[in-house]
Structure formats: C-alpha cells, structure tokens
Amino acid sequence: xxxxxxxxxxxxxxxxxxxxxxxxxxxxxxxxxxxxxxxxxxxxxxxxxxxxxxxxxxxxxxxxxxxxxxxxxxxxxxxxxxxxxxxxxxxxxxxxxxxxxxxxxxxxxxxxxxxxxxxxxxxxxxxxxxxxxxxxxxxxxxxxxxxxxxxxxxxxxxxxxxxxxxxxxxxxxxxxxxxxxxxxxxxxxxxxxxxxxxxxxxxxxxxxxxxxxxxxxxxxxxxxxxxxxxxxxxxxxxxxxxxxxxx
Amino acid sequence: xxxxxxxxxxxxxxxxxxxxxxxxxxxxxxxxxxxxxxxxxxxxxxxxxxxxxxxxxxxxxxxxxxxxxxxxxxxxxxxxxxxxxxxxxxxxxxxxxxxxxxxxxxxxxxxxxxxxxxxxxxxxxxxxxxxxxxxxxxxxxxxxxxxxxxxxxxxxxxxxxxxxxxxxxxxxxxxxxxxxxxxxxxxxxxxxxxxxxxxxxxxxxxxxxxxxxxxxxxxxxxxxxxxxxxxxxxxxxxxxxxxxxxxxxxxxxxxxxxxxxxxxxxxxxxxxxxxxxxxxxxxxxxxxxxxxxxxxxxxxxxxxxxxxxxxxxxxxxxxxxxxxxxxxxxxxxxxxxxxxxxxxxxxxxxxxxxxxxxxxxxxxxxxxxxxxxxxxxxxxxxxxxxxxxxxxxxxxxxxxxxxxxxxxxxxxxxxxxxxxxxxxxxxxxxxxxxxxxxxxxxxxxxxxxxxxxxxxxxxxxxxxxxxxxxxxxxxxxxxxxxxxxxxxxxxxxxxxxxxxxxxxxxxxxxxxxxxxxxxxxxxxxxxxxxxxxxxxxxxxxxxxxxxxxxxxxxxxxxxxxxxxxxxxxxxxxxxxxxxxxxxxxxxxxxx
Numbered sequence: 001x002x003x004x005x006x007x008x009x010x011x012x013x014x015x016x017x018x019x020x021x022x023x024x025x026x027x028x029x030x031x032x033x034x035x036x037x038x039x040x041x042x043x044x045x046x047x048x049x050x051x052x053x054x055x056x057x058x059x060x061x062x063x064x065x066x067x068x069x070x071x072x073x074x075x076x077x078x079x080x081x082x083x084x085x086x087x088x089x090x091x092x093x094x095x096x097x098x099x100x101x102x103x104x105x106x107x108x109x110x111x112x113x114x115x116x117x118x119x120x121x122x123x124x125x126x127x128x129x130x131x132x133x134x135x136x137x138x139x140x141x142x143x144x145x146x147x148x149x150x151x152x153x154x155x156x157x158x159x160x161x162x163x164x165x166x167x168x169x170x171x172x173x174x175x176x177x178x179x180x181x182x183x184x185x186x187x188x189x190x191x192x193x194x195x196x197x198x199x200x201x202x203x204x205x206x207x208x209x210x211x212x213x214x215x216x217x218x219x220x221x222x223x224x225x226x227x228x229x230x231x232x233x234x235x236x237x238x239x240x241x242x243x244x245x246x247x
Numbered sequence: 248x249x250x251x252x253x254x255x256x257x258x259x260x261x262x263x264x265x266x267x268x269x270x271x272x273x274x275x276x277x278x279x280x281x282x283x284x285x286x287x288x289x290x291x292x293x294x295x296x297x298x299x300x301x302x303x304x305x306x307x308x309x310x311x312x313x314x315x316x317x318x319x320x321x322x323x324x325x326x327x328x329x330x331x332x333x334x335x336x337x338x339x340x341x342x343x344x345x346x347x348x349x350x351x352x353x354x355x356x357x358x359x360x361x362x363x364x365x366x367x368x369x370x371x372x373x374x375x376x377x378x379x380x381x382x383x384x385x386x387x388x389x390x391x392x393x394x395x396x397x398x399x400x401x402x403x404x405x406x407x408x409x410x411x412x413x414x415x416x417x418x419x420x421x422x423x424x425x426x427x428x429x430x431x432x433x434x435x436x437x438x439x440x441x442x443x444x445x446x447x448x449x450x451x452x453x454x455x456x457x458x459x460x461x462x463x464x465x466x467x468x469x470x471x472x473x474x475x476x477x478x479x480x481x482x483x484x485x486x487x488x489x490x491x492x493x494x495x496x497x498x499x500x501x502x503x504x505x506x507x508x509x510x511x512x513x514x515x516x517x518x519x520x521x522x523x524x525x526x527x528x529x530x531x532x533x534x535x536x537x538x539x540x541x542x543x544x545x546x547x548x549x550x551x552x553x554x555x556x557x558x559x560x561x562x563x564x565x566x567x568x569x570x571x572x573x574x575x576x577x578x579x580x581x582x583x584x585x586x587x588x589x590x591x592x593x594x595x596x597x598x599x600x601x602x603x604x605x606x607x608x609x610x611x612x613x614x615x616x617x618x619x620x621x622x623x624x625x626x627x628x629x630x631x632x633x634x635x636x637x638x639x640x641x642x643x644x645x646x647x648x649x650x651x652x653x654x655x656x657x658x659x660x661x662x663x664x665x666x667x668x669x670x671x672x673x674x675x676x677x678x679x680x681x682x683x684x685x686x687x688x689x690x691x692x693x694x695x696x697x698x699x700x701x702x703x704x705x706x707x708x709x710x711x712x713x714x715x716x717x718x719x720x721x722x723x724x725x726x727x728x729x730x731x732x733x734x735x736x737x738x739x740x741x742x743x744x745x746x747x748x749x750x751x752x753x754x755x756x757x758x759x760x761x762x763x764x765x766x767x768x769x770x771x772x773x774x775x776x777x778x779x780x781x782x783x784x785x786x787x788x789x790x791x792x793x794x795x796x797x798x799x800x801x802x803x804x805x806x807x808x809x810x811x812x813x814x815x816x817x818x819x820x821x822x823x824x825x826x827x828x829x830x831x832x833x834x835x836x837x838x
Contacts, residue, residue: 082694099691103684165736185735187701203736203838235774235836236815 001115003050005032006039006065007079008057016052016079016102023104024111036065043069049118050111051076052098055086062086063134072124075114091192093130094145094152129154142196146172146182153180157196161225163189163206173229175211199244202234209244308334308378334378335436335446336418337364345370348567348576350451350519351543355435361447363519364570365455366426372450374421374434379405384419389436393427405436427452431519451519457583458563459516462500465547466491467507475509478502480587493590500587504556511548513561518543522563523577529558541566553589561585644810666715682718685711692741700741702734702769709748709767722756722763729770732838737776739834740808746801747780747830755784755828776834786823805832 003020007013013032020027030046033039036057043051043065051074053062062078063086078090078097090097096110129145144160146153155174164171165186172180182189190198190206201207201223216222221233223241233241284294286306293302339347345368352360366372379387384405391400400422407420424432430452437445465475466489478489480500485492491508493501502508515522521541526548528535537552553559564582568575667686670679688711692700700708706728713724728734744767756763763783770777805817818833 082691099687101680101683101687103687104680165733167733168735185701185703187704187735187738191697200738203733203738234838236812236834238814239811 001027001049001111001118002030002046003027003052004039004042004046004048004074005029005052006034006036006057006062007032007052007054008034009054010034012054012079012100019102019104019107020111023108026115027111036060036068039065040068043074048074050074050114053078055080055090063089063131066127067131072127075118076127077110077114088192088195089130089134091188092133092142092144093126094147095126095130126152144192146180148180148182157193157208158210160193160198160208161211161227162208162229162231163193163198165204165206197244199237199241201237201241202232205231207231207241212245215242215245334376335361335434335448336375336377337448337450338373338375339364339366340370340372343368343370347570348520349570350449351521353447353449353519355445355447356442361449363449363451365451365453365520365567367455369426369428369452371423371425372432373423374448375409376405376419376421376436376446377416379419380417381408383438384408386438386440387436388439389421389434391422391424391432391434393432394430395433399424399432424450429453449519453519455520455565455567455578455581456518457581458522458565460561460563460583460585461514462561462585462587463512463514464489464491464502465509465512466505467509469507477512490593493588501590502587503590504554504592508550510550511553512545513542513548514545515543521566523566525562525564526552527560527562528553528555529560556589556591558586558588561587641811644807666719669719678718682715685715697741699738702728702732702737702739705739705741705744706734706769709744712745712748713752713765716752720752720757720763721761722752722759722765723761724765724767726767727769729768731771732769732776734769737838739776739778739837743801743804743832744778744780746798747832750798751780751782751784751828751830754787755782757784759784771838774836774838776837777831778834779829779831781827781829783827786825786828 005013005016007016013034017029017032020029027050030048031042033042053065053076055062055078062076066072066076076095078087078095079100079102080087080097081100087097096113098106098110126145129143133142141156141158143154143156146155155172159175161173161175163186164173166181168183168185170182170184170186170189172178172182174180186204186206190200193206193208194200197210198206198208207223207225211226213224213226216224216230219232220235221238221241223231223233225231284296285292286295286298295303295306298306339345345366347370348365348367350363350365353363354360374391376387376389387405388402389400389405390398390402392398405419405421408417409420410417421434421436431449433447433449435445435447461479461481463477463479463481463485465477468476476489478492479485480492480494480502481497483494483497486494491502491505493503495501513524521543523541524539524546526537526539528537539546539548539552548561562582562584565578566575567578664686667679667682670682689708692704692708706726710726713726716722717724748765748767751765756765766779766781768777768779768781770779802819805819809816815834815836818831818835820829820831820833822829822831
C-alpha cells in the first residue's frame with residue numbers, strides 16, 4: 001500500500017513514519033506534506049492508495065484538501081489531536097480516524113480496515129458524503145452513514161425512530177419500518193445522536209423524542225412510540241428523559 | 248304377550264281429505280290426478296313425479312307406519328305427533344284404566360325435541376322403530392333409563408324383527424317395559440355412524456300434582472345499576488334484608504308497592520306438563536281475573552297486573568292434552584292457589600321540599616367549589632415554587648459536579664505524568680510509547696467531561712491507570728466485571744472510581760511493592776450495581792476525616808450525584824482495617 005502523510009507539524013509526520021515502519025511494514029510512505037498545496041501536488045503525482053490526513057492544519061483543514069481533489073481514488077485515515085467538530089463529521093460519515101498520540105494497536109487496526117475497503121472500493125462515496133455534510137450552511141437535519149456488511153446506508157437523523165443495543169451491535173429502527181443491524185456499540189451512536197436531541201431511555205435504548213407519543217406510568221416509566229412500540233425507561237434515566245420530553 | 252292388545256302410536260302424517268267438488272269433468276280429472284300423484288308428508292305437499300329422494304324416503308316410511316297402525320290401532324290418538332324424522336313408536340297397554348296425555352317435549356342435544364307421554368295410571372309400554380332394517384340394524388344402539396338415573400337396558404343393538412299382520416311392514420321391536428310407580432323412563436336410540444340420526448321417547452308415570460312454586464319480587468336498588476335484586480316472598484327473613492318485603496307469616500305474604508319494584512318472579516318445581524296461570528284480584532263486589540298463560544318452569548307477572556294495592560290470588564291449574572294436542576283437560580281438582588297482598592307505597596318522611604333541596608344543594612356546591620378552587624390554586628403555586636427550587640438545586644449540583652470533575656484533573660494528571668517521566672528516565676521507549684497512549688486516553692477522558700461512560704470504557708481507563716501505576720510500584724491487580732453485566736451498555740458517571748483507586752495505590756499498597764494487591768469488582772445484586780476496590784494496604788481510620796484530596800473530593804462528588812439521581816442514590820462505604828481497605832460504591836436500582 002502506498003501512502004501519503006499530511007500534517008502541518010513535522011514532528012507528527014516523522015512520528016507516524018516511524019510507527020508505520022515499525023508496526024505496518026506493508027505501508028510504503030511515498031510522500032509527506034506539511035501543507036495543503038503541497039499535499040495536493042503529491043497526491044496527484046503519486047495517486048496513493050492511502051492518505052493519512054490531519055484535520056486541523058493552521059487555518060486550513062484536511063477537508064479543504066479533499067475538496068480540491070476531484071477524484072478520490074484513495075482511502076483516508078484521519079488523524080487528529082482532539083475530538084472537535086471535525087471528528088464528529090468523520091464519525092457521522094463512519095470513516096476511520098486516529099487520535100494523537102497514535103496508539104500502535106489502533107494504527108494497525110485502521111490500516112487493516114483500510115486494506116479491506118480498498119478491495120471493495122466504496123470509499124469515494126463516503127468521502128463525498130462527508131464533504132457534503134460539512135458544506136451544509138443552512139441548519140438542516142444531518143444524515144448519518146450506517147455501514148452494513150455490503151453497503152453503506154445514509155440515513156437522515158430524523159428518520160431514525162430509535163436504536164437498541166445488542167451487546168456490541170446496534171439495531172436501528174427507521175421510520176420506513178426497516179430494522180437494520182450495525183456492528184458498532186450503542187454507546188458510539190449515543191454519543192453522536194445525543195447532541196441531535198436523542199435521549200438514552202435505558203442502557204439498551206436510545207430514542208428519538210420526535211417519535212415519542214406519550215409517557216406511560218406502567219412499570220415505573222415507559223415511552224409509548226407513535227408506532228405503538230413501548231420502550232422501558234430505567235430508573236437512573238427517568239429525570240433526563242422527562243427533561244428532554246419537557247415533562 | 249298375546250294378552251295385551253297394543254295400540255301403536257306412530258309418527259304419521261295427516262292425509263289430505265278432499266272436500267266435495269262440483270261435478271265437473273275437469274275437476275274430476277284434477278282430483279284423480281291429485282289422488283294419484285300428490286302426497287302430504289311432514290306437513291309438506293309434493294308431487295311424487297318430481298319429489299326429492301328424501302321426500303320419497305319419508306313417504307315410504309309413512310306408508311309403512313300406516314300399515315303398522317292399521318294392524319294394531321286400538322287406541323285412538325291424534326294424527327300428527329312429531330316431526331317427520333321421528334321413527335320411534337310406543338304402544339300402551341290397553342286393558343287398564345290408564346289415561347295417556349301429551350307431556351312437554353324434551354331435548355336430547357340441541358334443537359331436537361322428542362315426545363313425552365304422561366300416563367295417569369299403571370299401563371306398561373312397548374317400543375318399536377320403523378326405520379331400522381335387517382341390513383342397517385347393526386349400526387343402531389338403544390338404551391332405556393329409569394328416572395334419569397338407572398339404566399334398565401344398557402346400550403344394545405336391536406335384533407328382534409316383527410311383521411305386521413297384513414304382512415306389509417317389518418319393524419324392529421325394542422322391548423316391553425313395566426310401569427315405574429312415581430317415576431319415568433326414557434328410551435334413546437342412535438346411529439353409531441351418524442349421531443344426528445337419533446330419537447327418544449319419555450314415558451312419565453308420576454301423578455299429576457298440584458303446582459309447587461316459589462315466588463319473589465324483582466326490584467331495583469337505589470343508586471345501583473347492576474340489574475335486579477330478588478327478594479323472596481316465602482321467607483320470613485327476607486323482610487329484614489329487603490325493605491320491599493313485608494311478609495310477617497307464611498300465611499300472609501306481603502310486599503310494598505314502590506317505583507323500584509319491577510315484577511313478581513314465579514319459579515316452578517319442574518314438571519313435564521304445563522300449568523295454566525290466572526291472577527285474581529280480590530274485591531268485595533266482583534273479583535277480577537287475568538289469564539296469564541301456560542307455564543312449566545318460570546314466569547314473571549309484571550307490575551301492570553297488580554299495581555293496585557290489595558289481596559291477590561295466583562291460581563295454577565294443571566293443563567293436560569291427549570296426544571296430538573286435543574282435547575285440553577284442566578284438572579281443577581289439582582289446582583293450587585298462591586295468595587299474596589300488595590301493600591301501598593311506604594311513605595317517606597320528607598324534611599325538605601324538592602325545590603328547597605335543589606336550592607340548598609346549589610349553595611353547598613358553590614361554597615365547596617370556591618374552597619376547592621382556592622385550594623387548588625394555592626397547591627399548584629406551591630408545587631411550581633417547589634419544582635423551580637428543585638430544578639435550581641439540580642442545576643447548581645450539576646455545575647458543582649462539573650467543577651469537581653475538573654478539580655480532579657491536575658491532581659490525577661500530574662500523578663500520571665510522573666509515571667511516564669519515570670519510564671522516560673529509564674529509557675524504555677516501547678514502554679514509554681505504550682504508557683503515553685494510555686496517558687493520552689486517560690487525559691482525553693477527563694477533558695471530554697462526559698457525564699457518563701460505559702462500564703467497558705471505565706474498565707479500560709482503570710486498567711490503563713493501573714498499568715501505569717504498576718510500572719511505578721510493582722503491585723498485583725485484578726479487574727473483574729461479572730458476566731451478567733452488559734458492560735458495553737451500562738453507563739456510570741465518569742471518574743467515579745478513579746480517586747479511590749489512586750488512594751488505594753498511594754496510601755494502600757505503594758510501599759508494599761510486589762506483595763501489594765488490588766482487586767476491583769463490578770457486580771450486580773438484584774437491581775443494584777456494586778463497584779468495589781479492595782486493597783491489602785495498611786488501612787486508615789475512617790472515623791477521622793481523612794484529608795486526602797481525592798477522597799474528600801469524591802465524597803463531595805457522591806453527595807452531589809445524589810442530589811441529581813434522587814431515585815437511585817449512590818451509597819459509599821469504606822471499611823478500613825490493618826489488613827486493608829475496601830471501598831464499595833453501590834448504585835442502587837441502577838440496572
């Protein structure tokens with residue numbers, strides 16, 4: 001795999017190079033770049049399989065580079081120092097990212113997954129989705145990418161009725177009456193969707209309040225959904241749920 | 248057998264008898280045609296040239312019955328006795344003074360009713376069936392039961408066939424049965440291959456008796472909509488429980504007229520014949536009499552018949568008919584009369600007129616309404632104030648909690664940094680790398696200031712932390728989460744255990760080196776989540792307010808959490824002795 005590394009700090013570039021050499025020898029670094037202009041030239045020149053891309057670089061971002069590149073024939077692994085808004089967008093697009101300082105195990109796992117995705121050639125679509133989400137100027141309802149085994153579903157947050165945990169998997173119940181299984185724990189979606197107004201009613205249930213019909217007093221607290229489903233509200237979550245529902 | 252002359256009673260059908268017609272050739276011709284082709288069977292007229300197979304079969308059976316009847320018809324009985332499907336016949340012993348009456352038919356299974364004969368006397372009977380042939384006899388079973396209790400003949404296949412003297416018909420003979428004094432018998436026969444093909448006859452020798460009835464009043468109870476209440480007129484105690492009843496002795500049955508009284512309810516001791524019921528209103532000059540109809544089980548007499556107070560008499564007379572329904576005999580020597588008195592409505596003592604009552608009620612309502620309204624407003628205001636206070640308290644608690652969490656930062660961070668510094672100084676690059684990542688993860692968790700984290704994440708963080716500290720002090724540790732906990736999805740407040748763990752390391756086992764041991768357990772106990780840290784350090788005096796920064800902050804934090812999670816309080820328990828310290832945090836009803 002041929003890779004280009006993009007980061008505005010020399011120390012980080014060197015660090016990543018050393019770690020890739022040590023932990024992922026199959027990755028050959030063909031170029032490194034410490035600004036967008038240079039990175040744009042290098043990517044066009046080398047047509048890499050893989051791009052390690054820092055999100056925040058001075059006044060520019062890694063997304064700006066992606067916007068410049070019309071053909072996205074590479075996989076991207078984002079690298080960031082801290083969980084800011086950019087990483088939220090990356091998560092919504094279900095793309096891969098690494099946090100600095102880079103953990104060797106996480107690096108290995110990210111490279112492994114990238115290899116897999118290069119084979120199935122689905123990355124361009126996700127990147128375009130990500131850039132579209134970031135470009136949105138008017139406040140509208142975001143979409144979220146849900147990676148299934150053979151396809152990626154892009155679902156408007158408003159179309160998610162609720163999510164149910166099944167160990168490290170999560171079931172999504174959509175307003176189209178579909179139920180899809182995603183192989184990520186509920187916790188991740190809970191973190192992503194809570195800022196969108198979702199509420200954790202129970203350790204296994206994340207609920208979109210827009211689809212809640214009423215609060216039933218049975219079993220100490222139950223949410224009745226518009227479609228008739230009943231969702232238990234566990235005791236510690238009762239106050240939070242009531243607050244969200246405005247009760 | 249030959250001593251008896253039997254008459255056969257069978258299920259035959261009326262035969263059209265033609266009236267005299269005018270001497271008209273056309274009519275003559277029509278009449279001939281009628282005679283030749285038109286038949287009446289089972290109340291239906293049909294032309295044999297286009298009859299259905301079923302009609303033809305019924306016709307054949309009727310012809311046969313007629314043939315048998317001609318042979319033995321010594322006992323005149325009406326023509327139509329039952330439906331066309333009845334095939335059982337009964338003969339009554341002739342040389343007695345017995346009289347035979349029609350009883351009320353009875354059911355065997357749903358919808359199918361069978362004949363019942365009452366014998367006033369001691370005549371014996373014989374049964375026969377005209378539909379069974381030698382070929383199909385093996386499919387039939389019959390039995391005879393006395394008094395619905397004792398089987399005189401168990402289920403038997405009919406085998407005896409007899410011929411009518413004119414040789415036209417064969418019938419199956421089902422035996423001769425003696426009079427049951429004061430009792431009755433029933434013969435039942437059915438086709439084992441088709442249960443709908445069945446028949447029965449009941450013969451009742453019980454003497455016709457006077458009616459035995461129990462009478463009561465059905466009435467509505469004030470303020471209750473659950474149907475009618477029954478008050479017996481025949482029980483002296485009823486007067487005590489039902490104020491409509493005024494019976495004082497069993498010879499003097501009385502009840503009071505009132506709006507709530509609906510009807511009289513008459514229940515018979517069941518018989519197999521009807522009684523004619525008449526109600527007589529006694530009067531000095533001329534008694535009035537109402538015919539109420541014929542009954543054998545129960546009936547009602549509605550208020551319309553006795554709305555005028557006074558003495559009444561209910562006259563019940565057995566009504567019997569000869570087989571076929573005529574003539575009708577009323578056995579007036581077996582009449583029974585039931586006397587009762589209708590008393591005028593009880594006068595209620597009225598303190599206020601209706602108008603006054605309404606006015607007073609309105610005034611009381613208005614006063615109560617005002618008081619209630621004021622009370623509701625007052626309570627609501629108080630409640631709103633209380634709620635506002637509570638939410639304010641909660642907000643303050645949340646703010647304080649956040650600040651406590653950030654206060655933990657430097658304390659924890661610098662300890663962790665010291666651990667990494669130690670690695671760097673020892674020049675262990677790989678280790679330093681790994682611990683740097685652990686440190687980054689821990690720091691991120693603090694900075695993220697997430698309120699809740701999953702047990703899995705908490706476990707990872709504690710593990711990261713312990714590995715770093717292990718590097719410095721070289722103790723042993725175990726981290727157990729019970730398998731019945733869904734660690735991926737159960738969430739707890741972040742940084743809950745961290746300060747206690749720091750304490751365990753620093754003050755508990757730091758100086759013990761390799762012999763130091765820490766055990767962390769996540770357990771479930773009914774719906775409580777129990778988190779515990781056990782160390783084998785030297786312990787400390789829990790009675791003294793221990794001034795370790797982490798501990799004080801944590802106690803503070805737990806009490807703040809308890810103002811937020813009021814329904815699921817956190818309980819902190821610290822047991823410390825010379826053998827070590829156990830810190831237990833119970834998140835009650837958390838799961």
